[in-house]
Amino acid sequence: xxxxxxxxxxxxxxxxxxxxxxxxxxxxxxxxxxxxxxxxxxxxxxxxxxxxxxxxxxxxxxxxxxxxxxxxxxxxxxxxxxxxxxxxxxxxxxxxxxxxxxxxxxxxxxxxxxxxxxxxxxxxxxxx
Amino acid sequence: xxxxxxxxxxxxxxxxxxxxxxxxxxxxxxxxxxxxxxxxxxxxxxxxxxxxxxxxxxxxxxxxxxxxxxxxxxxxxxxxxxxxxxxxxxxxxxxxxxxxxxxxxxxxxxxxxxxxxxxxxxxxxxxxxxxxxxxxxxxxxxxxxxxxxxxxxxxxxxxxxxxxxxxxxxxxxxxxxxxxxxxxxxxxxxxxxxxxxxxxxxxxxxxxxxxxxxxxxxxxxxxxxxxxxxxxxxxxxxxxxxxxxxxxxxxxxxxxxxxxxxxxxxxxxxxxxxxxxxxxxxxxxxxxxxxxxxxxxxxxxxxxxxxxxxx
Numbered sequence: 001x002x003x004x005x006x007x008x009x010x011x012x013x014x015x016x017x018x019x020x021x022x023x024x025x026x027x028x029x030x031x032x033x034x035x036x037x038x039x040x041x042x043x044x045x046x047x048x049x050x051x052x053x054x055x056x057x058x059x060x061x062x063x064x065x066x067x068x069x070x071x072x073x074x075x076x077x078x079x080x081x082x083x084x085x086x087x088x089x090x091x092x093x094x095x096x097x098x099x100x101x102x103x104x105x106x107x108x109x110x111x112x113x114x115x116x117x118x119x120x121x122x123x124x125x126x127x128x
Numbered sequence: 129x130x131x132x133x134x135x136x137x138x139x140x141x142x143x144x145x146x147x148x149x150x151x152x153x154x155x156x157x158x159x160x161x162x163x164x165x166x167x168x169x170x171x172x173x174x175x176x177x178x179x180x181x182x183x184x185x186x187x188x189x190x191x192x193x194x195x196x197x198x199x200x201x202x203x204x205x206x207x208x209x210x211x212x213x214x215x216x217x218x219x220x221x222x223x224x225x226x227x228x229x230x231x232x233x234x235x236x237x238x239x240x241x242x243x244x245x246x247x248x249x250x251x252x253x254x255x256x257x258x259x260x261x262x263x264x265x266x267x268x269x270x271x272x273x274x275x276x277x278x279x280x281x282x283x284x285x286x287x288x289x290x291x292x293x294x295x296x297x298x299x300x301x302x303x304x305x306x307x308x309x310x311x312x313x314x315x316x317x318x319x320x321x322x323x324x325x326x327x328x329x330x331x332x333x334x335x336x337x338x339x340x341x342x343x344x345x346x347x348x349x350x351x352x353x354x355x356x357x358x359x360x361x362x363x364x365x366x367x368x369x370x371x372x373x374x375x376x377x378x379x380x381x382x383x384x385x386x387x388x389x390x391x392x393x394x395x396x397x398x399x400x401x402x403x404x405x406x407x408x409x410x411x412x413x414x415x416x417x418x419x420x421x422x423x424x425x426x427x428x429x430x431x432x433x434x435x436x437x438x439x
Contacts, residue, residue: 032217050283051217055433067210071290090157 031082033060035068038076046076057081140360142274142353145341149349152276155221163348167277168222170350172229173238175215180233180240181261182208183415184247188254200297201254207290214283221279234420242330242401245409252309252316253323255301256375260321260328260366262295267362268332276349299369306374321375325382330396332359363391 032053038046049068054060060079069077088096095101103109144150153159153167186205192198216226232238243261248254266288273284305317333355345351353361363382371377382393 032221050214050286051221052213053217053220055436063213067213068286070207070210071293087156 033057033064033079034082034085035064036076036078036080037064037068037074039069039072039074042075046078051082052079140357140364142271142357146347148347149274149276149352151349152278154278160348162344163277164222166345166348166350167280168219168224170272170277170345171215171222171280171283172219172224173240175212175219175226176229176233176238177240177244178208178212178215180244180415180419182212183418184411185254185258187247188251191251193251197301204258204294204297207294211287211290214286218279218283230419230423234416234423239405242404242409243327244415245404245412246327247411247414250316250320252305252313253320255298255305256317256320256370257324258294258298259302259369260324261331262291262298263366263369264328264331264362266291266295267358267365271353271358271361272351274352280350302373318375321370322378322381326394326396328362329359329382329393330398330401332356332362334398359393360390363393367391 032051034051035049036046037049038044049064052060052063052067054063057079061077064077064079065074068074098105103111108114142149153163159167182205185201185208189198189201189205192201216229219229220226229238233240248257269284269288269291273281273288275281302317305313309317336354336356340346340354343351346354363384367377367382367384377383380394382391384390385392
C-alpha cells in the first residue's frame, strides 16, 4: 500500500485497515480461546492443543500459531472462544455412557438368550 | 546384588500408595479442598521458571560466536517463552493471573529454585550447563506428566517435546567444544560440568525425609515422584552421557554405589542453598531487574490493550 506523506493519505489500495477502527466483535477478549490444530496432513483429525488469551480473535490465531505450531507442519489451525463451546458436565456422565446403558446397541445382545451359531436347522439342511 | 534389589525398587519406581494418583481432574471437575490452590501453585511456579530460566540464555544471543548456534539459541529462547505462555494459561484458568505471577516474583513473595540465581560466565559453559539443566527438567517433567491435574499434564506433554530438541542442541554443542575446541575450551567445559553438577543435584530438592508422604503436593498426586527418586533417575541418564563425551566425572562428587544399587553424591549444603533461594545469588538482581524493566516498559501497551477490550 503506497503512502505519500505530502498528501497525508494512502494513494491506493484498501485503506479501511488504516482509517476506520476495526468493528469489534463482542466475543473478542472476553474469554480464552481454545486452540485446535491439524498436524501431519489432512487425513489426520484436528486436535485440541491448549488455549491462548488475546484481546482479539486475530491476535488469538497468531498467538496460537506461535505457541502451538512452531515445530511441526500444521495444515489447519482453529481458535474458538471458550464461551462458544457447549460442553457436557458431570451430570451428563450417565447419558453419555451409551455402552453400558443401551445393551441393544452392542453386538453381543441379547446375551444369554442368543442361540449358538454352531446350531444347525432341524432338517439338517445346513451346508447345502 | 540380591540384597540391593529391594531398595532399588523403592528408589526408582513411582509409588501409588493410597491410590493418590488414581483420580484425575479437569478444570471443571469438583476438586478436594486445597487441590485447586496447589495445582495453581505448581503451574504458576513453572510459568515463572520458564520465563526467568530463559534469561541466562537470552543474554548470550548477542554473543554467540557462530551464526548457526545463534539461530539454535534464539529458537530455544522462543520455545521457553512459549512454554511460559502455555503454563501461564493453566495457572490463569485456576485463578492466578500473569500479572500476579510476575508481581509475586518481583516482590520476593515467590521463590525460585537455586539454578535460577546463576548465569553463564563463558560460552563454553552454556553447552554443558544447558545439558545438565535440560536433562534434569526432562526427567522432572516426565514424572509430573503422570500427575492428577490433566490440563497441567497436557501442557507438559507439549513442553517435553520441545525440551528434547534443546537437549540435543546442548549435547551437540558440548560435543563440538570437546572434539573441535582448544585445550582451554575443553578445560572450560570440564569446569562448567564441575560447577553445575552440584547445582543440579540440589535442583531436585533436599533428600527425602520420613515426611515425604505428608507433603500436600505429593498427596494430591501433583508431585508424582519424590526428590530422591527423580535425582536417581536423572543421574542414571546423564552421568553416562558426560562420561561418553569424555568429561571427567569426579567419583568424590558422584559415583554409582554397586552395593546399594544407587547413585552416591556428595552432600549438598542445604543451609547455604536455602539462604541462596531466600536472599539471592550472583545473578538474581540481574534477572529480577530484567523482568521488572520489561514489566514497566510494556505497561503502556498492556494497559492500552486491556482498555481496548474493556470498552
